[in-house]
Amino acid sequence: MKNIIALSPMYTEDSNNLKKASINSPYELNRFNARWNVPEEFRDDVIAVYGEDIYAEIVSDQCGLTLMKPEDNWLSLVSEEFTKRKISYGHLKDYISQENIFIKCSDFKSFKAGVFEKVTDIKGFDSLDLKSMVFTSEVVEWELEVRCFVSESKIKTFSSYWRNDVFDMNPLSETEEKEMLSFFETFIGQYASTLPKAIVLDFGIIKGKGWALIEANPAWCSGLYACDAEKALEVIVESCIKN
Structure with missing residues (x-):
């Protein structure tokens, strides 16, 4: 049996770096074809997937994979001690009257996250499902943002x-690190039990407030930036479970 990781047919710097990182690893990275269809004869050998979230979900169904990710409302349950800002989770319709807020769709697909003076300013708002689930937060100013690939409650590699x-993507200063x-x-001492064992966590510095949690993302669809591709690859594999 081979240890195949299905790569999205979309060529990106991240996927190319992972492909290079796999050369001396026990994994074979394969893009298969542009139809997002893994041939039957390879499906039992696919142990992980990496690419856009829609691609990953389609391939995981074909190959019997469970893709690890945090609970949809997870971020809203984290204490302000760590977020340094008020975060809420609910239906899009619940926030229509609010102004000057950051808003992000929980499924990452319906619209591009951002700060909106009015919720109705979201591009394509009239076509959105008002029952879709979203995160909102007060607007803050991030001075620095850092991506961390985490496994077993340890940061394996990180990059600004x-x-x-x-x-x-320049290295952090010694003090920042x-x-x-x-x-x-x-x-992580307080929240490890609420997260998958393999996950991507983003942290940053909020102006006037200090270090804070930005969000958690699935490793199987997260960008690498300047992270060590070999170490990130291991976290990606651990974030996919063969059924």
Whole structure:
């Protein structure tokens, strides 16, 4: 039996880096074809998947995989001690009257997350299902954002990706790294039992408030930025369970 990881047919820098990282690994990364269809003869050998969330869900059904991810409302249940901002979870219709809020669809598919002066400013609002589930939060200013691939409550690799309103993958300073790891240890000590064993966690610094949890994302569809691709690959494999 081979250990195949199904890669999306969409070529990206992340998928290319994972492909290179697999050369000396026990895994075979295969894009199969552009129809998002894994041939029958390979399905038993597919142990993980990586790509866009819709692609991953389709392939997981074909290959008998359970894709690990946090509960839909998980972020709203985390204490403000760690989020440093008020976060709520509910139906889109419940927030129509609110102004100047950050809003994100919980299924990542219906609309692009962002800060909206009015909820009705969401692009394509008139076509949205008002019963769809969303996260909202008060608007804060992020000075730094960092992605962490986590397995068994340990950060395996991390990378910054945003600093002072611009894309930035430069290494953290020694002080930033020390502070982030300390914050992570305190956070994971309280919330490890609420998360899958393999997950991506984003942390950052909110202006005037300090280190905070941004969100949790499934490893099987998360971007790598400057993370170590070999280490990220292991977390991705662990985030998919063969049924």
